[in-house]
Amino acid sequence: MTAPLRLGTRGSALAMAQSGHVADALTAATGRPVELVEIVTTGDRSSEPVHRLGVGVFVSALRDALTAGEIDLAVHSYKDLPTGEYGGLHIAAVPPRQDPRDALVARDGRTLAELPSGAAVGTGALRRIAQLHALGMQLTVVPIRGNVDTRLSRVLGPDADLDAVVLARAGVARLGRTDEITETLDPMLMLPAPAQGALAVECRADDSDLVELLAVLDHAPSRAAVTAERALLATLEAGCSAPVAAYAEVAEGDTGEEIYLRGAVISPDGTRDIRLSRTGTPADAAEIGKALAAELLARGADSILGQPEHAGPGTQQFGSTE
Numbered sequence: 001m002t003a004p005l006r007l008g009t010r011g012s013a014l015a016m017a018q019s020g021h022v023a024d025a026l027t028a029a030t031g032r033p034v035e036l037v038e039i040v041t042t043g044d045r046s047s048e049p050v051h052r053l054g055v056g057v058f059v060s061a062l063r064d065a066l067t068a069g070e071i072d073l074a075v076h077s078y079k080d081l082p083t084g085e086y087g088g089l090h091i092a093a094v095p096p097r098q099d100p101r102d103a104l105v106a107r108d109g110r111t112l113a114e115l116p117s118g119a120a121v122g123t124g125a126l127r128r129i130a131q132l133h134a135l136g137m138q139l140t141v142v143p144i145r146g147n148v149d150t151r152l153s154r155v156l157g158p159d160a161d162l163d164a165v166v167l168a169r170a171g172v173a174r175l176g177r178t179d180e181i182t183e184t185l186d187p188m189l190m191l192p193a194p195a196q197g198a199l200a201v202e203c204r205a206d207d208s209d210l211v212e213l214l215a216v217l218d219h220a221p222s223r224a225a226v227t228a229e230r231a232l233l234a235t236l237e238a239g240c241s242a243p244v245a246a247y248a249e250v251a252e253g254d255t256g257e258e259i260y261l262r263g264a265v266i267s268p269d270g271t272r273d274i275r276l277s278r279t280g281t282p283a284d285a286a287e288i289g290k291a292l293a294a295e296l297l298a299r300g301a302d303s304i305l306g307q308p309e310h311a312g313p314g315t316q317q318f319g320s321t322e
């Protein structure tokens with residue numbers, strides 16, 4: 001009998017759901033048994049706000065375990081991965097992406113437009129804070145952190161203290177709680193984070209049998225979309241944590257597959273808001289992302305990104321602040 005593949009995962013409900021989903025898909029496609037191995041990360045142990053820690057802390061323990069050979073593969077929320085290359089590891093599959101949009105969970109089933117003036121809306125990511133401010137509504141934006149259940153309890157629990165929270169629809173869906181969503185936010189208003197809703201299945205680059213095996217889980221349109229969004233982020237990043245949003249859609253056009261990429265850079269107070277888009281073919285995903293980033297910079301994104309007060313200590317080496 002073949003030894004089970006060891007899939008390293010964080011212990012959070014979200015990570016377990018994602019890892020379990022990939023493990024099942026892999027077994028279904030290849031017949032190989034997969035065992036989940038829980039890895040505790042620095043991020044799980046800390047109570048610091050995520051925008052200070054950088055989400056890279058959730059990732060590095062899994063990558064260390066992969067490098068050390070303690071596990072064979074790891075499943076990450078793609079948007080949590082730093083944009084830089086990680087030596088010796090390879091993203092062998094990007095499975096079909098979930099709905100990448102953000103979601104509102106509000107009291108009394110309210111939508112964004114129905115929130116009362118002064119409503120307290122909780123969210124963690126600077127990207128969401130900035131876009132909530134940019135709406136120009138009379139909202140009180142409250143920075144929050146914690147896992148998806150904790151954030152939902154700020155609205156739904158017995159100790160609820162907020163009128164609404166904004167979070168990734170995919171995370172809520174993976175926990176089976178889509179019924180709690182009162183509005184899925186239009187990307188025109190709330191452009192998602194680069195790679196939101198996508199997973200990355202990673203293994204050692206020299207584990208060629210596994211690289212080949214995991215390819216069955218790869219979904220080309222999802223990979224192209226994520227490639228465009230992350231190329232945009234990487235180009236803009238330059239060691240800064242200002243709010244960057246990007247969303248690529250891949251669809252069948254008149255002349256074959258087309259990719260439509262939207263990108264935005266918004267100042268945290270919402271007063272400066274630069275949004276642009278670009279289309280092309282999925283094969284050119286990375287170039288489209290870089291080109292759109294360059295256009296954003298040319299339209300003034302550099303002056304938003306360059307403001308040092310937006311780069312918290314310790315955030316330099318981490319891409320996403322989601």
Ligand SMILES: NCc1[nH]cc(CCC(=O)O)c1CC(=O)O
Binds near residue numbers: 078080166170171197
């Ligand atoms: N911020 C952390 C995080 N990382 C991945 C997800 C779930 C959604 C996804 O896979 O993109 C979430 C929760 C959220 O942003 O609400």
